[in-house]
Amino acid sequence: MSAGxxxxxxxxxxxxGTWTVVPAESTAAFRVRDKLVGAASGTIPVRGxxxxxxxxxxxxxxxxxxxxxxxxxxxxYRDRDLRKPHFLSAVEHPVIVVRADRAVAGSAGWxxxxxxxxxxxxxxVDLAVSMTAVDTRAATVRVTGRLDxxxxxxxxxxxxxxxxxxxxVRLAFRR
Numbered sequence: 001m002s003a004g005x006x007x008x009x010x011x012x013x014x015x016x017g018t019w020t021v022v023p024a025e026s027t028a029a030f031r032v033r034d035k036l037v038g039a040a041s042g043t044i045p046v047r048g049x050x051x052x053x054x055x056x057x058x059x060x061x062x063x064x065x066x067x068x069x070x071x072x073x074x075x076x077y078r079d080r081d082l083r084k085p086h087f088l089s090a091v092e093h094p095v096i097v098v099r100a101d102r103a104v105a106g107s108a109g110w111x112x113x114x115x116x117x118x119x120x121x122x123x124x125v126d127l128a129v130s131m132t133a134v135d136t137r138a139a140t141v142r143v144t145g146r147l148d149x150x151x152x153x154x155x156x157x158x159x160x161x162x163x164x165x166x167x168x169v170r171l172a173f174r175r
C-alpha cells in the first residue's frame with residue numbers, strides 16, 4: 001500500500017492518471033463576515049477541473065474552475081453586486097481558477113499550496129484536502145481553506161465585507 005490521495009492508505013483503488021471533476025456532483029461554498037457582526041455565505045458552481053496522479057498516487061497537478069456568473073448567496077441584490085466590477089467582475093472574468101502543483105501528504109490528508117485567479121489577479125491560498133470516498137473509478141474530496149480577498153483588488157472596506165473568506169468545497173472525480 002502507498003500514501004494515497006489525501007494521505008490515507010490505499011491499495012489498488014486509486015490509480016495513476018488524470019481524474020476529472022464531475023460538476024453536477026461537486027459544490028463550492030464560501031462564508032465571509034458581513035457588516036461587522038453578521039456573515040454572508042453562498043455557493044459558486046463548479047464548472048470543471050482535474051487532478052493528475054503519478055504512479056505512486058501523489059498529486060502532480062490539480063485545477064478547478066468556478067462559474068462567477070452563477071454565484072448564489074440567496075440574496076439577488078447581493079449576488080448582482082458580487083458580479084459587478086468592484087467585486088468579482090463577472091463580465092470581464094467569468095471564471096475563478098484554482099491551480100496547484102504537488103501536494104504534501106499528512107496524517108489527516110493533504111496540504112496544498114494553490115493559486116487562485118479571479119478578477120485578473122492571482123493570489124496564494126493554502127488548502128487542506130481530505131478524502132471522503134474512493135474506489136477504482138471515483139473519488140470524492142473535501143477542500144477547505146481561507147482566502148485573503150485583498151490580493152484580488154477588491155477594495156470594499158473590511159467593516160462592510162470581511163477580509164478573509166472561508167472556503168469549503170466538495171469535489172467528485174471520475175477516472
